[in-house]
Amino acid sequence: MESQFTSPFWSYYIIAIVVFCFVFVLYLLISQNKMKTSKDETMGHSWDGIEEYNNPLPKWWFWMFMATVLFSIGYLVAYPGLGDYKGALNWTQESQYQAEVAKAEAGYKQLYAKFTGQSIEATAKDPEAMVIGQNLFNTYCIQCHGSDAQGARGFPDLTDNDWLHGGTPDKIRESIAKGRFGIMAAWGPILGEEGVKDAAHYVMSLSGMEHNTDRAVRGRDIFAANCVSCHGADAKGITGMAPNLTDDVWLWGGREKDIIETITLGRNNQMPAWEGFLNDDKLHMLTAYVWGKSHGNKQ
Ligand code: HEC
Numbered sequence: 658m659e660s661q662f663t664s665p666f667w668s669y670y671i672i673a674i675v676v677f678c679f680v681f682v683l684y685l686l687i688s689q690n691k692m693k694t695s696k697d698e699t700m701g702h703s704w705d706g707i708e709e710y711n712n713p714l715p716k717w718w719f720w721m722f723m724a725t726v727l728f729s730i731g732y733l734v735a736y737p738g739l740g741d742y743k744g745a746l747n748w749t750q751e752s753q754y755q756a757e758v759a760k761a762e763a764g765y766k767q768l769y770a771k772f773t774g775q776s777i778e779a780t781a782k783d784p785e786a787m788v789i790g791q792n793l794f795n796t797y798c799i800q801c802h803g804s805d806a807q808g809a810r811g812f813p814d815l816t817d818n819d820w821l822h823g824g825t826p827d828k829i830r831e832s833i834a835k836g837r838f839g840i841m842a843a844w845g846p847i848l849g850e851e852g853v854k855d856a857a858h859y860v861m862s863l864s865g866m867e868h869n870t871d872r873a874v875r876g877r878d879i880f881a882a883n884c885v886s887c888h889g890a891d892a893k894g895i896t897g898m899a900p901n902l903t904d905d906v907w908l909w910g911g912r913e914k915d916i917i918e919t920i921t922l923g924r925n926n927q928m929p930a931w932e933g934f935l936n937d938d939k940l941h942m943l944t945a946y947v948w949g950k951s952h953g954n955k956q
């Protein structure tokens with residue numbers, strides 16, 4: 658651990674204060690522990706006739722004080738407390754935390770061991786594994802994909818069979834481990850407002866929505882010239898490239914307004930990568946959970 662201070666002076670400053678306190682406390686304890694000189698000597702003051710004898714601390718009390726002082730010295734030798742001195746045991750909050758995490762991980766390892774050797778399909782059928790998967794999902798994924806994993810605007814539904822990046826166990830695992838990007842350029846500046854509207858009406862026609870036929874006809878050409886490289890010639894999407902525009906599953910909303918917004922402004926979407934943060938066991942459980950959700954394990 659690095660010094661907590663900007664200059665070594667402060668470390669010595671604190672050591673000096675602590676050591677001085679010890680010396681002072683010991684001096685006080687010992688100097689005040691002189692045996693009384695005469696049995697009847699009082700402090701010389703009297704309150705309503707009550708006088709105070711000048712007696713030292715009772716022995717047990719004195720030794721209790723001494724014990725606390727000795728304990729503190731032992732403590733300060735063993736643990737960090739004197740400025741930047743690290744203590745003989747080399748204890749740090751961080752190492753204690755790491756040790757506790759390692760212990761917990763070892764416990765989980767046993768719990769997961771039963772599943773990690775299995776195929777994703779087999780794990781997904783195990784109710785116990787699904788509970789673990791759900792707990793992990795609730796911890797790491799619900800803020801974006803929702804507690805029911807059905808997503809929200811911009812965050813895909815993971816329970817349907819409509820996949821942006823592929824729904825096989827391998828592809829799902831890849832999505833979770835490596836993260837994903839969903840990037841579409843802004844077409845507003847290129848197509849202009851009218852061009853965007855035409856393209857939008859063509860997109861609307863693809864999924865059987867009400868649309869303006871003239872616009873859709875013009876939009877079809879715009880689409881063929883600009884959009885097929887990602888969305889495919891039939892606009893059914895290309896897995897890993899761009900979504901299907903012919904179904905009624907919309908990542909960004911399927912109203913005319915939403916479609917125009919998507920085409921005008923483009924989209925810049927990101928699924929964070931979890932590899933490195935979540936270990937292999939957890940990735941396995943989450944993959945099985947997501948795969949299970951979209952393959953019949955609707956809970
Ligand atoms: C910060 C928000 C966020 C978090 C947290 C998050 N995701 Fe995602 N996830 C996304 C976005 C956004 C996408 C869509 C990326 C795109 O547009 O291509 C996505 C896509 C996915 C996909 C691919 C879906 C498809 O249709 O191919 C899977 C699988 C997935 N997430 C699983 C998870 C799991 C499991 C977790 C928890 C470990 C998680 N996500 C956490 C935002 C998030």
Ligand code: HEC
Nearest residue numbers: 839840841856883884887898899907908909910919924926
């Ligand atoms: C570089 C590849 C690329 C090109 C070219 C492209 N798109 Fe996209 N488009 C995408 C991606 C990727 C997404 C999904 C964004 C996300 O994951 O959030 C998308 C999403 C959309 C959506 C929203 C779909 C939904 O489910 O909400 C619409 C509508 C759309 N594109 C229309 C078009 C039109 C019209 C054009 C041509 C003018 C076009 N795209 C050109 C990659 C592309």
